[in-house]
Amino acid sequence: xxxxxxxxxxxxxxxxxxxxxxxxxxxxxxxxxxxxxxxxxxxxxxxxxxxxxxxxxxxxxxxxxxxxxxxxxxxxxxxxxxxxxxxxxxxxxxxxxxxxxxxxxxxxxxxxxxxxxxxxxxxxxxxxxxxxxxxxxxxxxxxxxxxxxxxxxxxxxxxxxxxxxxxxxxxxxxxxxxxxxxxxxxxxxxxxxx
Numbered sequence: 688x689x690x691x692x693x694x695x696x697x698x699x700x701x702x703x704x705x706x707x708x709x710x711x712x713x714x715x716x717x718x719x720x721x722x723x724x725x726x727x728x729x730x731x732x733x734x735x736x737x738x739x740x741x742x743x744x745x746x747x748x749x750x751x752x753x754x755x756x757x758x759x760x761x762x763x764x765x766x767x768x769x770x771x772x773x774x775x776x777x778x779x780x781x782x783x784x785x786x787x788x789x790x791x792x793x794x795x796x797x798x799x800x801x802x803x804x805x806x807x808x809x810x811x812x813x814x815x816x817x818x819x820x821x822x823x824x825x826x827x828x829x830x831x832x833x834x835x836x837x838x839x840x841x842x843x844x845x846x847x848x849x850x851x852x853x854x855x856x857x858x859x860x861x862x863x864x865x866x867x868x869x870x871x872x873x874x875x876x877x878x879x880x881x
Contacts, residue, residue, distance in 0.1 A: 704725055737770075758786065761819070
């Protein structure tokens with residue numbers, strides 16, 4: 688399996704790039720945001736890759752960060768959501784938007800992506816809500832700041848699911864003067880109202 692590539696850009700298209708590594712050009716399919724950030728042909732780049740093997744095809748999918756690769760590999764594990772639709776999802780939405788939509792159970796937001804219907808969007812939320820929420824609890828993203836990671840830990844230790852904890856933390860006011868105890872109380876009040 689090819690885990691990453693470091694080489695020079697040869698060709699860039701709308702959804703892929705050819706990266707030359709030691710004289711061999713690898714065609715790497717990428718989200719449009721990553722394609723836009725690559726730069727011009729001739730530039731040295733590193734991409735994290737997923738090697739997708741089927742009976743009739745071997746394809747490489749590349750991402751600028753390991754976190755984005757993890758999200759892609761998580762998405763392709765959903766029944767009926769292959770690498771092309773997963774790539775379309777990551778091209779249409781930023782990774783943190785996808786994560787928050789799944790963790791908060793917002794299938795309607797995922798449904799806005801072309802090719803992802805209501806049925807597939809609901810399946811993504813159903814199959815990944817706990818897994819994505821647990822991932823947020825383990826490694827907080829920009830939406831869950833370091834100081835709120837303790838609140839997530841407290842809520843999950845009280846028996847709330849990771850997805851519920853992420854929703855409650857997202858609802859907290861952005862007041863740095865609040866103590867941990869106050870934040871946990873407010874989060875519990877939020878969860879009690881639901």
